[in-house]
Amino acid sequence: MLQPSLQQARRLPGIVAWAMRPLPLFPLEFALVRLLAGILERHPDLVGRLSGMERRRIAVEPDDLPFTVVLELQESTISLRIVRTLDIIPVHARIRGPLPVLIGLVDGVYDGDALFFSRDLVIEGDIEAVLALRNAIDDADVDLLGEVAATCAACGSPIDGIKRALEGILRAVLKTANRGHVQ
Amino acid sequence: MSRISLSLGPLLFNWPATRWRDFYARVADEAPVEFVYLGEVVCSKRQPFFSDVLPDVIARLERGGKTVILSSLALPTLQRELRYCAALAEASQMVEANDVSMLPHLAGHPHAIGPFISVYNETAARLLIDGGARRIALPPELPMASIAAIAGAAEGAEIEVWAFGRIPLAISARCYHARLYGRTKDSCQFVCENDPDGLRVDTLDDEKFLAINGVQTLSHTYCNLIFEAQELAKIGVSTLRLSPHTCDMVGVARVFRDVLDDACESSRAMRLLRAIAPDTAFSNGFAQGVNGATYVVR
Amino acid sequence: MTPHGPRTLELVCPAGTPASLRTAIEAGADAVYCGFRDETNARNFPGLNFSRDEMRASISYARERGAKVLIAINTFARAGDPGPWRRAVDDAAAFGANAVILADLGLLGYAATTHPRLRLHLSVQAAAASADSINFYVGRFGVKRVVLPRVLSVAEIAAVTRAVSCETETFAFGGLCVMTEGRCSLSSYATGKSPNMNGVCSPASHVSYRQDGDCLVSRLGEFTIDRSDSGRPVGYPTLCKGHFRTTAGQGYLFEEPVSLDARRLLPELRTAGVTAIKIEGRQRSRAYIKAVVAAFREALDALAAGTAVPIESLASMTEGQSVTSGAYRKAWR
Numbered sequence: 001m002l003q004p005s006l007q008q009a010r011r012l013p014g015i016v017a018w019a020m021r022p023l024p025l026f027p028l029e030f031a032l033v034r035l036l037a038g039i040l041e042r043h044p045d046l047v048g049r050l051s052g053m054e055r056r057r058i059a060v061e062p063d064d065l066p067f068t069v070v071l072e073l074q075e076s077t078i079s080l081r082i083v084r085t086l087d088i089i090p091v092h093a094r095i096r097g098p099l100p101v102l103i104g105l106v107d108g109v110y111d112g113d114a115l116f117f118s119r120d121l122v123i124e125g126d127i128e129a130v131l132a133l134r135n136a137i138d139d140a141d142v143d144l145l146g147e148v149a150a151t152c153a154a155c156g157s158p159i160d161g162i163k164r165a166l167e168g169i170l171r172a173v174l175k176t177a178n179r180g181h182v183q
Numbered sequence: 184m185s186r187i188s189l190s191l192g193p194l195l196f197n198w199p200a201t202r203w204r205d206f207y208a209r210v211a212d213e214a215p216v217e218f219v220y221l222g223e224v225v226c227s228k229r230q231p232f233f234s235d236v237l238p239d240v241i242a243r244l245e246r247g248g249k250t251v252i253l254s255s256l257a258l259p260t261l262q263r264e265l266r267y268c269a270a271l272a273e274a275s276q277m278v279e280a281n282d283v284s285m286l287p288h289l290a291g292h293p294h295a296i297g298p299f300i301s302v303y304n305e306t307a308a309r310l311l312i313d314g315g316a317r318r319i320a321l322p323p324e325l326p327m328a329s330i331a332a333i334a335g336a337a338e339g340a341e342i343e344v345w346a347f348g349r350i351p352l353a354i355s356a357r358c359y360h361a362r363l364y365g366r367t368k369d370s371c372q373f374v375c376e377n378d379p380d381g382l383r384v385d386t387l388d389d390e391k392f393l394a395i396n397g398v399q400t401l402s403h404t405y406c407n408l409i410f411e412a413q414e415l416a417k418i419g420v421s422t423l424r425l426s427p428h429t430c431d432m433v434g435v436a437r438v439f440r441d442v443l444d445d446a447c448e449s450s451r452a453m454r455l456l457r458a459i460a461p462d463t464a465f466s467n468g469f470a471q472g473v474n475g476a477t478y479v480v481r
Numbered sequence: 482m483t484p485h486g487p488r489t490l491e492l493v494c495p496a497g498t499p500a501s502l503r504t505a506i507e508a509g510a511d512a513v514y515c516g517f518r519d520e521t522n523a524r525n526f527p528g529l530n531f532s533r534d535e536m537r538a539s540i541s542y543a544r545e546r547g548a549k550v551l552i553a554i555n556t557f558a559r560a561g562d563p564g565p566w567r568r569a570v571d572d573a574a575a576f577g578a579n580a581v582i583l584a585d586l587g588l589l590g591y592a593a594t595t596h597p598r599l600r601l602h603l604s605v606q607a608a609a610a611s612a613d614s615i616n617f618y619v620g621r622f623g624v625k626r627v628v629l630p631r632v633l634s635v636a637e638i639a640a641v642t643r644a645v646s647c648e649t650e651t652f653a654f655g656g657l658c659v660m661t662e663g664r665c666s667l668s669s670y671a672t673g674k675s676p677n678m679n680g681v682c683s684p685a686s687h688v689s690y691r692q693d694g695d696c697l698v699s700r701l702g703e704f705t706i707d708r709s710d711s712g713r714p715v716g717y718p719t720l721c722k723g724h725f726r727t728t729a730g731q732g733y734l735f736e737e738p739v740s741l742d743a744r745r746l747l748p749e750l751r752t753a754g755v756t757a758i759k760i761e762g763r764q765r766s767r768a769y770i771k772a773v774v775a776a777f778r779e780a781l782d783a784l785a786a787g788t789a790v791p792i793e794s795l796a797s798m799t800e801g802q803s804v805t806s807g808a809y810r811k812a813w814r
Contacts, residue, residue: 045535048532049498049528049529050528052527053527053528108766108767108768109768110766110768111765111766111768111769111772111798112766113717113764113765113766113769113798114768114769114797114798114799116717117716117717117799118797119711123690124690124692125689127685127686127688127689127690128527128684128685128686128688129527130685131526131527131528131685131764132527132528133528134528134766135497135498135526135527135528135529135764136528138498138500138501138766138767139497139498139499139500139501139528140500141500141767257664258608258610258632258661259610259611260610260611260632260633260637262640265611265612265613268613269613282610282611282614283607283608283609283614283617283618284609284610284611284613284614284617285613286614286617287613287616287617287620288613299664301557301584301585301586301607301608301663301664301677302586303557303558303559303560303585303587303677303678304557304558304559304560304561304563304585304587305560305561305587306558306563306585306586306587306588306590306591307557307585307586307587307590308587309587310586310587310590311586322666322677323666324666324669324670324675324677324678325560328560328561329559329560329561330560331560331561332560332561333560350666350670351666352665352666352667352670353660353661353664353665353666353667353721354660354661354664355632355659355660355661355735356632356633356661356808356813356814357632357659357735357736357808357813357814358814359734359735361814362734363727363729363730363732363734364729364730367812367814368814369814377729382727382728382729383727383728384725384726384727384734385725385726385727386704386705386706386723386725386726387705387707387708387724387725387726387731388698388705388708389726390703390704390705392671392704392725393667393670393725395727395734400660400667400735402670468670468673469666469669469670472673473673474669474670474671474672474673474702475666475669475670475671475673476670476671476702476703476704
């Protein structure tokens with residue numbers, strides 16, 4: 001079992017959670033859509049690994065934040081939207097966990113199976129789609145901070161505020177993730 | 184279409200010697216089966232129990248007109264087990280190899296390949312036939328299409344298919360009967376003898392799932408290919424294997440024989456088999472190309 | 482030579498993706514095993530495995546770093562349709578793989594005849610557990626190495642290794658099959674998908690989890706595999722690690738959801754004459770590969786140098802969050 005202190009380290013720092021609480025969803029969604037587009041552009045093999053999983057919708061729910069990211073696997077891309085509740089949008093699978101854990105998964109710091117075995121991560125629904133997505137992301141070797149910088153450089157000044165916010169959050173959670181990582 | 188024959192597979196469970204002898208005596212006299220496989224397949228520790236009565240039983244079966252084939256262990260690892268297998272190859276009866284370790288001993292002699300050797304395609308079957316295999320019992324998980332492809336290319340060998348009885352699903356070095364009773368395999372005290380058809384394994388939601396038999400795991404359901412019997416004959420299968428259970432196996436063999444001889448409708452035969460084994464669930468999922476646990480009604 | 486000092490046991494590591502292959506080699510793998518993205522390999526999982534281009538590029542990458550690539554083509558070719566399996570062998574040979582890992586008698590025959598210079602390893606899926614059996618494959622197909630089934634004790638491994646005319650490789654870490662591999666139809670009984678035919682065991686497509694009050698119920702097809710109270714570590718619903726009930730008692734009838742960790746047995750395995758040790762987990766992430774491969778590299782280097790190595794826990798990486806030495810200790814039986 002993980003030590004309690006490590007469990008705690010994987011939680012989002014309170015100040016970050018508080019800062020994100022009032023964030024309007026639209027600019028955040030805009031920023032994440034651009035970020036995802038950039039990742040897919042720089043990692044063209046990622047979508048290829050998802051063949052056979054078309055039209056599956058996966059909800060990614062940071063359990064310390066008041067919104068859910070919904071990813072839809074499509075033929076040659078992945079679409080993204082942010083919702084406050086899943087009542088209006090049916091999904092095939094749900095991945096729930098603290099934001100640092102979810103970010104650490106994308107960044108390759110964590111092993112998804114180990115998090116699942118320890119129950120830091122809760123998965124429901126279409127496990128096959130979740131596994132395919134996990135494997136595709138793991139192979140892409142995504143550098144999230146680099147992706148944020150690249151995305152923001154491409155967008156210019158209108159999202160400077162979001163860039164600063166995202167980078168701040170990322171640094172905080174990656175630091176947390178690395179600290180919480182069991183060697 | 185050539186006449187399809189029936190075989191009685193090796194008894195997989197731990198029966199007392201008297202029951203064992205009486206069972207085969209009745210088979211010798213009454214069961215319409217052409218082939219009877221004898222010998223311990225699952226656990227070498229059980230061998231001494233019936234080795235004394237084995238010669239008599241062989242003689243009795245042969246007097247009854249049956250062809251006796253001696254089955255080898257599925258997972259020999261100990262030196263004594265390997266020596267036993269090597270000695271078995273010297274028998275005057277045909278030997279069924281249930282592990283590749285038997286093949287060097289049988290090379291060039293006519294022999295049988297048991298369902299525990301992984302023969303999944305015609306290339307593997309041909310290779311074994313070239314080495315002297317004259318009978319090949321296919322792994323029970325093969326779907327009809329694979330059975331047809333192999334049977335169609337297996338000139339020189341008779342193809343046999345698992346048609347009745349709990350399906351062997353796995354074999355291990357670990358004894359699950361002993362483990363369940365808090366014992367090790369070496370000090371098992373033969374607890375598997377409590378369960379002459381295997382010990383039922385249910386899920387925590389009370390679904391009937393598997394059965395354990397020492398180091399072997401079987402299906403809860405009894406495979407029953409009575410509705411497929413005619414079709415199997417058509418695609419070139421030459422023998423249907425019936426696996427011994429405590430239910431009336433002579434009755435089971437008669438029902439299969441009647442269906443193959445067009446003396447009984449399949450649906451009536453199914454009712455008769457249900458009456459013979461009233462407490463069991465039947466399955467044909469493997470042959471039908473779906474999960475083995477289900478019965479596909481056509 | 483890779484910069485890891487003198488070799489004792491060859492460290493064979495898993496890779497489900499090209500990124501994992503690079504991670505494994507950076508972390509100190511001597512050899513990496515992987516498969517094509519289809520049903521020809523026994524880890525045919527969604528999103529996993531190598532396209533032809535990825536395989537070609539990965540072999541170059543490995544070769545430049547002095548590491549080997551072993552391609553697992555270890556399912557059994559479908560009757561009437563050997564094409565995909567034969568093409569996999571042909572491509573592995575064409576790409577310059579260091580060896581192919583096979584189990585199917587028919588495919589072994591094809592590879593030995595068509596590519597006589599291709600090095601053949603016998604997969605654990607062939608379930609060759611005795612010297613008689615292994616020597617059959619050596620004599621018939623010229624197999625150079627056998628991956629031993631996870632059913633033998635260390636003493637038996639030593640005896641087998643002495644008696645066979647090829648190298649032996651044995652599992653040292655990861656998910657533990659309690660059943661003899663290559664002979665297990667539990668998964669196809671419950672789901673219709675089999676390790677031997679489809680390259681999957683307890684496939685994700687048939688897995689579901691259901692919250693039932695405080696309990697997490699994990700199901701495979703139509704069967705409940707386990708119910709875990711909240712807080713208790715949870716396992717993937719692999720059939721043989723399930724919690725079941727009989728009239729004589731209930732529990733993990735076959736095996737607890739634990740993983741194998743044989744690091745403490747490395748000296749014994751080396752003495753037994755084993756050539757290579759293998760880490761399981763082609764389906765696992767780069768984070769797992771990095772942590773496990775680095776730990777084994779450290780252990781093997783210490784073994785070679787004759788120094789003691791502190792064995793830090795890898796339990797957090799494993800199913801059930803705990804480890805066992807499995808069948809290597811005879812009492813396991």
